[in-house]
Amino acid sequence: MKKRWMLVAMLILGISLTGSAQDATALKYAATINAQDLEKHLTYLASDELEGRDTGEKGQKLAAEYLANFYQNLGLKGPVDGTYFQKFNLASTSFPEVTLTVGKQKLVNNEDFVFIGDGSMKKAAKADLVFLGLASEENMKKVDVKGKLVGLWAIGARAQNVVSDIMKAGAVGVIVVTMEGQANFDRLAGRYKSLSGRGRLGFEEPTKQEPIFLVSSDKMAALFATPVEVLKEAAKNNPESIKAQKASYFVKKETKIVPTENVMAFLEGTDKKDEILVISSHYDHVGINSKGEINNGADDDGSGTVSVMEIAEAFALAAKDGKKPRRSILFLNVTGEEKGLLGSEYYSNNPIFPLANTVNNINIDMVGRIDYEYQNAPNKDYVYVIGSEMLSSHLKVINEYNNITYTNLILDYRYDAEDDPNRFYYRSDHYNFAKHNIPVIFFFNGVHDDYHQPTDTVDKIEFPLMTKRAKLIFHTAWDLSNRENRTPVDGTNTRTER
Numbered sequence: 001m002k003k004r005w006m007l008v009a010m011l012i013l014g015i016s017l018t019g020s021a022q023d024a025t026a027l028k029y030a031a032t033i034n035a036q037d038l039e040k041h042l043t044y045l046a047s048d049e050l051e052g053r054d055t056g057e058k059g060q061k062l063a064a065e066y067l068a069n070f071y072q073n074l075g076l077k078g079p080v081d082g083t084y085f086q087k088f089n090l091a092s093t094s095f096p097e098v099t100l101t102v103g104k105q106k107l108v109n110n111e112d113f114v115f116i117g118d119g120s121m122k123k124a125a126k127a128d129l130v131f132l133g134l135a136s137e138e139n140m141k142k143v144d145v146k147g148k149l150v151g152l153w154a155i156g157a158r159a160q161n162v163v164s165d166i167m168k169a170g171a172v173g174v175i176v177v178t179m180e181g182q183a184n185f186d187r188l189a190g191r192y193k194s195l196s197g198r199g200r201l202g203f204e205e206p207t208k209q210e211p212i213f214l215v216s217s218d219k220m221a222a223l224f225a226t227p228v229e230v231l232k233e234a235a236k237n238n239p240e241s242i243k244a245q246k247a248s249y250f251v252k253k254e255t256k257i258v259p260t261e262n263v264m265a266f267l268e269g270t271d272k273k274d275e276i277l278v279i280s281s282h283y284d285h286v287g288i289n290s291k292g293e294i295n296n297g298a299d300d301d302g303s304g305t306v307s308v309m310e311i312a313e314a315f316a317l318a319a320k321d322g323k324k325p326r327r328s329i330l331f332l333n334v335t336g337e338e339k340g341l342l343g344s345e346y347y348s349n350n351p352i353f354p355l356a357n358t359v360n361n362i363n364i365d366m367v368g369r370i371d372y373e374y375q376n377a378p379n380k381d382y383v384y385v386i387g388s389e390m391l392s393s394h395l396k397v398i399n400e401y402n403n404i405t406y407t408n409l410i411l412d413y414r415y416d417a418e419d420d421p422n423r424f425y426y427r428s429d430h431y432n433f434a435k436h437n438i439p440v441i442f443f444f445n446g447v448h449d450d451y452h453q454p455t456d457t458v459d460k461i462e463f464p465l466m467t468k469r470a471k472l473i474f475h476t477a478w479d480l481s482n483r484e485n486r487t488p489v490d491g492t493n494t495r496t497e498r
């Protein structure tokens with residue numbers, strides 16, 4: 001942020017630079033957030049007993065119970081019909097048998113091809129395999145795809161994006177090349193092989209008859225008995241020169257229902273109690289890997305989860321002393337984040353409190369470690385702050401003010417850069433609030449060697465630093481829940497438009 005803009009913004013918000021007086025009440029309850037408590041809770045949540053808290057598994061359920069008991073002991077309310085659990089079903093889908101035969105070539109799943117589509121068949125189907133090459137309008141005029149398996153050449157594309165037009169035109173399935181070179185394909189196939197047998201978790205959806213087989217460029221050439229260079233040329237504008245082949249395929253799908261739950265606790269506010277501040281983390285992680293090792297997820301996102309717990313405790317203790325926030329606060333620990341932000345998506349589609357009254361979301365995902373960038377920095381007291389000036393011009397200033405007043409961390413905004421390739425703003429649970437135009441702040445420590453590894457363990461957590469980060473978040477939450485006006489929505493979710 002430019003300095004002059006910051007001054008103007010502070011004036012607008014009625015923040016005084018000279019007399020940045022600390023609020024004694026806020027300070028008193030911030031002091032209840034301490035390294036010992038954070039460590040105690042995290043030692044349990046990141047223990048082997050919880051088996052990496054995989055969504056729907058035993059460890060996730062144990063973590064949910066632990067959180068609910070904690071909130072209950074604090075005297076916080078369960079806002080879901082009196083309970084702390086927002087229960088919902090996910091579906092785990094797997095494809096235990098997929099076959100593809102072209103001419104006399106029998107292809108092996110997760111070696112010769114990778115199945116990335118959807119479908120469920122009673123018995124094998126026969127179809128002609130035609131070559132379309134690029135999915136261009138001209139090529140579509142030259143090759144009739146109706147009722148056919150279609151060979152597509154889509155280097156660098158996301159298969160699902162190119163395939164839908166072909167399926168709409170009446171194809172029964174697609175064999176697609178998205179990358180050149182056998183080695184790249186083999187790596188991908190290896191990854192799929194190691195995950196095979198594990199279902200893919202998502203919301204339950206009707207089966208789409210859309211078999212999509214990913215193959216290497218060499219394999220595609222072999223299927224059409226044509227040298228790869230010839231096929232590549234033909235893909236551009238004369239796909240009709242490539243001879244069609246006889247093919248057959250079969251897809252067997254299995255779906256298992258996986259019940260899971262978001263955990264939440266509610267603190268009712270006073271004169272602005274209909275307005276809600278949501279403070280969130282995801283409490284699930286990625287479970288046990290294919291080698292049987294436990295991914296303990298101490299940083300990801302045990303750290304955010306115990307931070308939410310300690311912040312909830314500070315607010316609950318204040319409330320017991322008659323110091324309730326003006327706005328209400330929802331402490332929200334979501335499930336299914338590692339499977340695609342599923343728990344927060346479910347919440348935002350089925351909110352317990354109206355989204356129109358949800359004033360802000362503060363999301364905490366990984367705040368217990370020091371990343372590559374700061375490993376050798378003289379001052380390691382930092383935190384990445386992401387998205388705080390996307391939807392509201394006030395949020396960043398409010399957070400800055402609380403940091404200057406109480407915690408003095410380095411607030412690093414590098415991931416807000418327009419051209420930042422990581423796109424973190426879109427990659428954790430806050431985005432499911434931001435997409436509904438609710439201004440968010442995402443607190444994050446960046447990535448390190450132990451990210452999504454069995455080595456993300458509690459002994460590597462920087463508890464004093466994490467305590468500071470949690471205190472900053474508490475002060476910002478205290479401010480947001482007590483200030484006169486909610487933060488205005490005067491921005492957008494699109495970085496380039498700012």
Ligand SMILES: [Zn+2]
Pocket residue numbers: 282300301337365366
């Ligand atoms: Zn995470």
